[in-house]
Amino acid sequence: MTQVTRQQIDLYNQVGTTHIANAFPSDKVRELTELLDDIIERLRAGTFPNHAQQHPVFRDTEFEDHDGYVRLVNVMHRVPEIQQLVLSTGVAALVAEVIGARSLRVWLDATFSKVGQAPETATPWHNDECTFSFQGEHLPSLWIALTDVDEDNSPLITLAGSHRDTHRYYSTFSPQGLPIPDNFRPWSELLARVNAPDADIRVWTAKAGDVLIIHPKTIHGSLPRRSASDGRRLAFTIRWVGDDVVWRPTPITMLAPFDKHPAMVRGEPPPENLFPVVWP
Numbered sequence: 001m002t003q004v005t006r007q008q009i010d011l012y013n014q015v016g017t018t019h020i021a022n023a024f025p026s027d028k029v030r031e032l033t034e035l036l037d038d039i040i041e042r043l044r045a046g047t048f049p050n051h052a053q054q055h056p057v058f059r060d061t062e063f064e065d066h067d068g069y070v071r072l073v074n075v076m077h078r079v080p081e082i083q084q085l086v087l088s089t090g091v092a093a094l095v096a097e098v099i100g101a102r103s104l105r106v107w108l109d110a111t112f113s114k115v116g117q118a119p120e121t122a123t124p125w126h127n128d129e130c131t132f133s134f135q136g137e138h139l140p141s142l143w144i145a146l147t148d149v150d151e152d153n154s155p156l157i158t159l160a161g162s163h164r165d166t167h168r169y170y171s172t173f174s175p176q177g178l179p180i181p182d183n184f185r186p187w188s189e190l191l192a193r194v195n196a197p198d199a200d201i202r203v204w205t206a207k208a209g210d211v212l213i214i215h216p217k218t219i220h221g222s223l224p225r226r227s228a229s230d231g232r233r234l235a236f237t238i239r240w241v242g243d244d245v246v247w248r249p250t251p252i253t254m255l256a257p258f259d260k261h262p263a264m265v266r267g268e269p270p271p272e273n274l275f276p277v278v279w280p
């Protein structure tokens with residue numbers, strides 16, 4: 001069983017991201033890849049239809065598929081084996097130790113599959129928490145490499161230290177055209193920061209089975225695929241909810257069904273009947 005080191009925790013606190021090698025066993029890498037590929041195939045064939053009725057908690061599956069870039073969001077609640085598989089590897093304990101949480105729940109997942117060399121295989125700069133109705137330090141993302149990811153195979157890139165920002169940004173994914181709420185700054189400022197000549201950009205190469213733990217405020221994206229090989233870049237990410245998280249939507253939150261659920265209380269943690277504890 002992989003152990004977290006003091007250096008890995010310090011790196012998370014210093015730069016907003018940490019890398020843990022071999023956290024996900026190779027048989028689980030293979031099983032998760034098969035499950036995700038099956039979903040992608042069924043979405044392409046039209047045999048994984050969206051539910052006619054809205055789920056009371058989660059948004060339905062989103063599928064973006066173009067130029068060798070696949071982005072798949074919210075499949076865990078449709079295919080429960082995925083969550084079981086991830087939890088069976090013990091990675092939740094690693095997340096809890098790095099962020100200092102006593103318990104964890106899960107609430108969102110995303111898959112990124114990339115082939116070819118199109119510029120579109122780059123994931124644009126963003127941070128995750130801008131669009132969230134949840135707020136807190138304990139909202140990290142666990143990014144699991146399911147293929148080797150070298151410098152030419154679309155590695156994650158982060159702006160070191162951005163996890164310490166006390167403000168948020170008005171994301172291009174949020175509803176547009178509304179007044180900028182207090183404590184939000186324009187997206188153009190986020191882009192100017194990452195493009196500044198002295199920006200402290202870190203490049204996170206990984207082997208299949210390695211994971212990154214990313215603070216919810218860390219500004220990140222990925223390089224494009226530049227590899228001439230036939231290979232592929234596949235990663236699966238899960239967002240967690242730890243101890244200090246409260247529900248506090250803003251007018252520009254990207255809403256999910258749970259944001260309209262009567263059990264949600266502003267300023268309080270999400271209720272356990274909607275978001276059960278999955279660890280310990």
Ligand SMILES: O=C(O)CCC(=O)C(=O)O
Nearest residue numbers: 110112123221222235237
């Ligand atoms: O793997 C990628 O290319 C992007 C991952 C990402 O941006 C995310 O999980 O928020």
